[in-house]
Amino acid sequence: ECRLGGSAKRSYSITSCASVFQVNVRDALNQAMDEELERDERVFLLGEEVAQYDGAYKVSRGLWKKYGDKRIIDTPITEMGFAGIAVGAAFAGLRPICEFMTWNFSMQAIDQVINSAAKTYYMSAGFQTVPIVFRGPNGSSAGVAAQHSQCFAAWYGHCPGLKVVSPWNSEDARGLLKAAIRDDNPVVFLENEMMYGVPFELSEEMMHKDFVIPIGKAKVERQGTHITLVSHSRCVGFCLDAAAVLAKEGVECEVVNLRTIRPLDVDTIEASVMKTGNLVTVEGGWPQYGVGAEICARIMEGPAFNYLDAPAVRVTGVDIPMPYAKILEDHSVPQIKDIIFSVKKVLNM
Amino acid sequence: MGAQAVSEGTRMVVSARSFADFTPQASFPIKKCDLHRLEEGPSDEALLTREQGLQYYRTMQTVRRMELKADQLYKQKIIRGFCHLYDGQEACAMGIEAGINPTDHLITAYRAHGYTFTRGVAVREILAELTGRRGGVAKGKGGSMHMYAKNFYGGNGIVGAQVPLGAGVALACQYQGNNQVCVTLYGDGAANQGQIFESFNMAALWKLPCIFICENNKFGMGTSVERSSASTDYYKRGDYIPGLKVDGMDVLCVREAIRFAADYCRAGKGPIVMELETYRYHGHSMSDPGVSYRTREEIQEVRTKNDPISMLKERMLSNNMSSVEELKEIDLEIRKVIEDAAQYAISDPEPSLDELCNHIYARDPPMEVRGTNPWVKLKSVS
Numbered sequence: 130e131c132r133l134g135g136s137a138k139r140s141y142s143i144t145s146c147a148s149v150f151q152v153n154v155r156d157a158l159n160q161a162m163d164e165e166l167e168r169d170e171r172v173f174l175l176g177e178e179v180a181q182y183d184g185a186y187k188v189s190r191g192l193w194k195k196y197g198d199k200r201i202i203d204t205p206i207t208e209m210g211f212a213g214i215a216v217g218a219a220f221a222g223l224r225p226i227c228e229f230m231t232w233n234f235s236m237q238a239i240d241q242v243i244n245s246a247a248k249t250y251y252m253s254a255g256f257q258t259v260p261i262v263f264r265g266p267n268g269s270s271a272g273v274a275a276q277h278s279q280c281f282a283a284w285y286g287h288c289p290g291l292k293v294v295s296p297w298n299s300e301d302a303r304g305l306l307k308a309a310i311r312d313d314n315p316v317v318f319l320e321n322e323m324m325y326g327v328p329f330e331l332s333e334e335m336m337h338k339d340f341v342i343p344i345g346k347a348k349v350e351r352q353g354t355h356i357t358l359v360s361h362s363r364c365v366g367f368c369l370d371a372a373a374v375l376a377k378e379g380v381e382c383e384v385v386n387l388r389t390i391r392p393l394d395v396d397t398i399e400a401s402v403m404k405t406g407n408l409v410t411v412e413g414g415w416p417q418y419g420v421g422a423e424i425c426a427r428i429m430e431g432p433a434f435n436y437l438d439a440p441a442v443r444v445t446g447v448d449i450p451m452p453y454a455k456i457l458e459d460h461s462v463p464q465i466k467d468i469i470f471s472v473k474k475v476l477n478m
Numbered sequence: 479m480g481a482q483a484v485s486e487g488t489r490m491v492v493s494a495r496s497f498a499d500f501t502p503q504a505s506f507p508i509k510k511c512d513l514h515r516l517e518e519g520p521s522d523e524a525l526l527t528r529e530q531g532l533q534y535y536r537t538m539q540t541v542r543r544m545e546l547k548a549d550q551l552y553k554q555k556i557i558r559g560f561c562h563l564y565d566g567q568e569a570c571a572m573g574i575e576a577g578i579n580p581t582d583h584l585i586t587a588y589r590a591h592g593y594t595f596t597r598g599v600a601v602r603e604i605l606a607e608l609t610g611r612r613g614g615v616a617k618g619k620g621g622s623m624h625m626y627a628k629n630f631y632g633g634n635g636i637v638g639a640q641v642p643l644g645a646g647v648a649l650a651c652q653y654q655g656n657n658q659v660c661v662t663l664y665g666d667g668a669a670n671q672g673q674i675f676e677s678f679n680m681a682a683l684w685k686l687p688c689i690f691i692c693e694n695n696k697f698g699m700g701t702s703v704e705r706s707s708a709s710t711d712y713y714k715r716g717d718y719i720p721g722l723k724v725d726g727m728d729v730l731c732v733r734e735a736i737r738f739a740a741d742y743c744r745a746g747k748g749p750i751v752m753e754l755e756t757y758r759y760h761g762h763s764m765s766d767p768g769v770s771y772r773t774r775e776e777i778q779e780v781r782t783k784n785d786p787i788s789m790l791k792e793r794m795l796s797n798n799m800s801s802v803e804e805l806k807e808i809d810l811e812i813r814k815v816i817e818d819a820a821q822y823a824i825s826d827p828e829p830s831l832d833e834l835c836n837h838i839y840a841r842d843p844p845m846e847v848r849g850t851n852p853w854v855k856l857k858s859v860s
Contacts, residue, residue: 258841
């Protein structure tokens with residue numbers, strides 16, 4: 130018997146029908162953090178508005194009430210300072226989750242992420258671990274304009290010593306955040322604000338408190354034979370939508386959800402390209418030196434090149450700062466029609 | 479009659495031939511600290527036992543000789559890259575170590591060789607790290623600015639970045655309720671960094687057991703404090719955080735101050751700021767002769783009138799706590815330690831190329847790392 134969700138009294142909305150749960154991405158993240166806070170007392174969360182405000186985007190709703198000041202810490206608006214403090218706490222044996230209200234603000238703290246967190250295990254020749262998770266919403270939102278819309282997947286994906294993760298749906302969000310918190314390495318966890326409210330079905334197995342998704346493994350979300358679409362985060366959904374439209378014209382797209390930006394699962398991408406012979410990468414970020422550029426370079430350098438029937442191509446955000454007006458913003462990011470257009474161009478249709 | 483004593487800090491055995499007429503301990507007046515938002519400060523008198531005196535002497539002299547050996551090796555091009563030497567500032571590292579416990583924590587910037595030693599790393603492992611050999615404390619992969627040990631978080635190359643890190647270590651101490659403190663050091667050049675004030679704010683808000691210490695050696699690289707800082711009262715720069723200004727050339731002054739500061743933090747009163755007035759004989763680094771922005775006369779004056787090792791030596795000799803011969807013997811022992819360490823640092827092989835890609839990730843299965851071209855696939859283990 131199904132119970133309908135949406136009750137205001139429950140701290141998160143879950144409907145269960147048989148053994149399937151409707152969980153949106155926000156709640157998936159919330160539950161993952163809740164369970165990991167409970168599991169390991171060294172885990173704690175710090176960032177702006179994470180405690181008494183329940184999180185700027187409500188991702189940490191209810192956690193302060195449950196765990197208190199010691200484990201859920203509101204910080205002043207001083208990213209460089211609190212990111213450094215989080216890294217120092219990780220040096221000394223705690224397992225911090227450091228939230229950036231958006232990844233745009235991480236630029237104030239980027240030295241701590243790269244030079245203090247990412248490189249330390251190497252510089253110390255394996256003596257000093259840094260078990261920290263940096264998380265927050267990344268990439269474009271809606272109407273927040275240029276300074277609040279940048280995608281940092283390529284920036285952080287560039288750096289050895291970091292793991293960089295970019296979940297798409299609730300299963301990704303839950304499994305990858307748990308994996309990130311349990312990982313002894315610094316993890317950059319790129320969420321997407323537009324996905325927070327989107328519900329997905331989670332199986333009973335996925336709701337288990339030890340459900341983790343391995344970092345560094347991509348997932349084939351849809352099998353196909355004619356062309357491979359590789360994407361991450363919100364664009365994975367667009368690829369699936371484009372694939373549904375293209376299927377009506379007899380084009381079967383294989384959609385690969387990267388899940389992890391670094392380390393990049395080249396093997397899964399190569400296997401797919403060797404099967405389909407065509408590749409289009411899709412991302413929200415800018416084209417130059419981006420995630421798609423890296424994927425294309427790797428395909429060129431590896432065995433899959435010989436299987437390509439056409440050059441690999443990228444669908445990306447437009448190479449401009451994000452404008453405000455809706456019509457301009459809509460045309461600054463990849464839309465489903467752009468993916469369909471590019472697929473047809475590559476397939477010479 | 480011989481006595482063996484294990485000294486704190488350096489973990490070396492001091493053979494103390496205690497003749498009947500060496501003074502076992504004496505009290506020394508020390509310079510009063512300038513105070514900021516404090517009713518009272520450290521004691522203006524320090525008790526020094528013969529054992530402690532010998533230990534402090536040995537440690538400071540070891541650091542001095544080690545740094546001079548590094549200077550030599552650098553000029554012979556056996557050490558390369560950055561090398562920021564600490565000679566002149568020994569009383570700071572020794573005084574701090576004397577006033578805290580090995581279970582306390584410490585982090586500093588790039589002028590770190592002295593602290594690496596006082597926090598327990600052997601001279602040979604420090605020199606071998608400088609010469610980039612596999613026997614170095616970071617297996618040759620870190621270099622001068624990136625040496626680590628238990629409760630010692632380096633060695634940090636980015637000016638000021640170590641200060642929030644230190645505050646974070648202090649947060650961990652508070653979180654774990656272990657009554658430990660974190661000593662977080664920075665220089666006069668770093669003292670104007672915004673992230674330091676961000677750290678002050680959070681440390682004070684949350685009452686973190688963090689001792690912020692500005693090692694003021696009067697110059698940030700080639701820029702004197704007057705040319706870099708609108709306020710040179712570094713012990714007051716914490717504003718709402720109490721502070722004290724300490725004679726950093728006097729190891730006893732430093733020790734008493736750090737004891738005071740550690741007690742303050744352990745009592746849960748929050749952070750405290752300390753300014754250690756000190757001086758470096760070398761330039762900023764080995765590529766800086768250090769005389770374009772200050773005079774040779776100034777350097778010489780500090781050497782003759784204010785040297786930390788000489789000061790301790792004179793105190794001990796004039797109070798019959800040691801003899802010229804005993805100290806000379808210690809000097810000879812230290813010389814041998816340094817020579818052996820230098821020999822090791824020169825003859826130890828460089829790291830194997832297999833090491834190149836290791837230590838990217840901790841506790842992970844082995845993975846492949848791209849070499850300089852697509853055909854070179856290298857192996858990385860944790």
